Amino acid sequence: MNISLQNVDKVSAVLTVQIEKADYQEKVEKSLKTLRQRVNMPGFRKGMVPMALIKKQYGISVLVEEVDKLMQEKVGEYIRENNVNMLGTPLPKENNVNFEADENFEFSFDIALAPEFNVELSNNDTVDYYDINVTDEMVDQQVKMYTQRTAKYDKVEEYQENDMLKGLLAELDENGNTKEGGLQVEGAVMMPTYMKNDDQKAIFNGAKTNTVLVFNPATAFDNNEAELASLLKIKKEEVANYKGNFSFQIEEITRMIPGDLNQELFDQVLGEGKAHSEEEFRAQIKETIAKQFEADSDYKFLIDVRNYVVNKIGKLEFADELMKRIMLENNKEKGEEFVAEHYEKSLEELTWHLIKEKLVAANNIKVEQADITNMAKEATRAQFAQYGMINVPDELLENYSKEMLKKRESVEALVNRVVEAKLSEILKGQVTLNHKAVSAEEFNKMFQ
Template sequence: MNITRENVDALNAVVKVDIAKEDYSDKVEKILTDYRKTANIPGFRKGHVPMGMVKKQYGKAVLVDEVNKLLQDALNKYLTEEKLDVLGQPLPKPQDDINWDADAFSFEFELGLAPEFEVELKSKKAITKYDIIADDKMIDEQIERIQKQYGKLVPQEVVVKDSEITGAYTNEEKEIDNTVTLTLDKFKGKSTAKLFVGAKVGDVVTLKTKGLFDDEHDLMHALKLDHDAVHGLDIEVNFTISEINERQLADLDQELFDKLFPQEKVTSVTELRSKIKEDAEKQFVQQADQKFLNDVTEYLVENTKFDLPAEFLKKWMQTSGEKEMNIDEATEEYEKSEKSLRYQLIEGKLIADNNVQVTMDDIKNHAKEMIKGQMAQFGQMNPSDKELEDIAARVLSNQDEARRISEQLISQKLLEVYKEKANLKVKELSYENFVKEVYGDK
C-alpha cells in the first residue's frame, strides 16, 4: 500500500491511496474459505461447495468490503501519524469507473486543513468585566419579601391597596373558571386597582382582559389559558371575591433568622443584611462571568483573522448530516455555523497554548459538588463520601453528561485565562444598573 499527499494550497490537500493485491488477497481468501464451510447452496453438502462457485457468488462483495475497510483504516492511521489537523472528514473524490476485476486500486480523498494562526488576547480597547453588587435597595426589597413570605394573613372586611385577594376569574363563553390569589400592584392600570378597593367578600368585579397586565404570561396564569388563547384576547371576565386578607410582615427576630439560616449563626438584622448581600453577590458572579465570556468570545472571533477551506466545508456539509443537502442549503448552513466553527478553532488554540487540561478527577469532583448542592436543596446537608461517589459514578456513566461537565470545566478554566491575560477593566455597579446597561432598560 502506498499513500501520498498533494497540498493544493495551505487549506486544501488531496490524499491518494494505492492498494495492491497483496494488501487484501489473504484476508479475502480467508473470508471466502470460511463462507465455503458454512454456505448453504442447493445441490451441495455444507462445506463441499466448489470454491469457484463461492467466489462467483460472494467474491466481489467480499473484495469491495475488505478494500473499503482497509482504505478507512489506512487513511485514519495516515492522518494520525502525519498529525494532520483536518476539518470535517476526508471526502472521497467521485470514481464511477472502478474496475473491481483489477488487482490494484487507487482512491483519492479531498482534505480540508485547519488554518495556522495566532491568538492575541490583549485587545487595544479594554473589555468590561462587571462586578455586580447588592445595593441597599435590593437588600431592603429582599428583606421585605422574606417578611411577607414568613408573615401571617389576617382577614379583612374590605379590599384596601395592599390586600391579598383570593377569588375566581370566570367567563362562561370561553369556559374560564380559575381561582387565584392576587395583589393589586399586578394590574397594569391604576383604574383596574380602583375597581377592587372597598369591595367585600362575595362581590363581583368585571374586568376587560385587553391591557389587564403588562405581560401576557400573567394573563395566562390568571385565566389558566395557553399562550395562543390569550394572544389578542379581548373579552370581559368576572372576578368573584372569596377571601380578603392583610399580610402582616414577620418580625425580624431570632426565630426568623434560624428559619432562614439553620446551619449558620445569624443573630441581628445587620448580620442578616450581610448574609443576604453575600448570597446575592455569589449568584451575580455567574451572570457577570457569562457576560464577560460572551464579550471576550465576540472580540476573539471578530479580531482573530484566518481563512477557512470554505468550499470544502460546504461540500462536506452536503453529506455529513442525517439528510443530504444541495449546495444552496449547505452554503446557508455554512454561513450559519461559520462563526461557531471559528471560535471552536480559536478555543482549541487557546487550550493548547495555555495547557488547559481537565482530568477525570476534576470531572468527578465537580459532579460530587453538583450532587451535594442538589441534595442540600432537599435538606440532605451532610451526605457521606460513599453516597456522593456512588451517585457521581452513575451520573458519569452517561457519556453525554460526562462530556457536558468536561466542557463546563474547560470553559471555567479558559475564563480564568481570560481574566488573567485579557485587557480588561472592572466596572462595579448594582444589579439593576447592570441589567439596564447590558440588556437595556425594559
C-alpha cells in the same frame, strides 16, 4: 500499502491511498471462510458450500467491505501519526476503481486543512470586564422571598393590597340584578392586585367580609382569556360571551404574613450557624448574588476575548469549496441553500473553535474527571439558587449531579464549561482588565 499527502495550497491537500492485493488478501479469505460457516444455500449442508461458489456469489462484496475497512483504519492512523490538522472528513475524489478486474487499487481524497496562525495574549492586550453591582433592592427582594416561604396566612376582616378574596361570583343582567340562569361561581378566588384596570381594582379597596361588590371581570382583566376562563370556570372560547358586570359576595379575606427574620430562618437558608443577625444574613445573601453575577461576567468576558482575538488575528483563510462540500455532506437533508445561508456563520464558529484550541493547548489546560464532577455539582447548585435555594444538602447535589452525568450530551456540555471556566480564569490573569461597573439591567441589555 502506501499513503501520501500532497498539499494543493496552504489550506487543502490530496491524500492518496495505494492498496495492493497483499494488504487485503488475508482479511478477505478469513471473511469468506467465516461467511461459508454461516451461509445457507439450497442443495448444501450448512458450512459445506464449496468455497468457489461462495467467492462467486459474495467475493466482490466482501472485497469491497474489507478494502473499505482497511482504508479507513490506515487513513485514520496516518492522520493521527502525522498530525494532519484536518477539518471535517476526507472527501473522496472520483476514483476509477474496478473491484471485478483489478487487484491493486488507488483512492484519492480531498482534505481541508486548518489554517496556520499564531495567537498570544499578554498584559499589552486590554479587554473589558463588567462588574455587576449588587444593589440593596436585590438583597431586599431575595430576603422578601425567603420570608414569604415561611409565611403564615391569616383570615382578616378588611381587604388590603395583595390579599386574596374568596366568595360567590354571580352574573348580572342589564338592570344590575342577578341574571336568571346566569353564570354563578361558588368559592371563586381572586386577587384584585393583579387586575389590569385601576378603576376596577379600586372597587375592592377597604372591602369587608360579607359585603357585595359589583365589577366587570372582562374590563378588570383586560379581556385576558386565560385569566377570565380560570376565574369564571369556563372554556376560553366561551369568554367572549361574558362582557357584563358580576356581583362578588366576599366570604373570606386571606392575608399572607411574612415570616420573621430570625435564627431559624438564617439556619434554614444558609445552613446552621452561618449567620447570627439580620446584618450577617443580608451580607451572605449579597455575597451569593455577587458570585452568581461573577459567573455571568466571566461568560461575557470570554465573548469579548473571542471578539478581541478574532479581530487581532484577522480573517483566516479556508478552502471554501471543500468546506462547503463538507458542510453539505453533514447536512444532506437541508441542501445547498442551507449551506449558502449558514456558511459564513459556521466559519465564525469554526474560527473561534480553532482559536480556543490553541489557547487551551498553549496554557496546558486539562480536564480531569473530578473537574467534570465538580462542574456538575456547581451547575446543579446554580439551578437551585435560581429558585432561592442556597443551603442545598450535599447528598441532594450529589444525586442530581449523578443523573446529569449519565447523559452523554450533558457530559459534553460540562466538559466545555470546565474548559471555558479554566480558560477564562487564566486569561483574566494574562490580559489587562478594563473594569466597568454596570447595573444588572445595563448588563442584560448587552445580550439583547
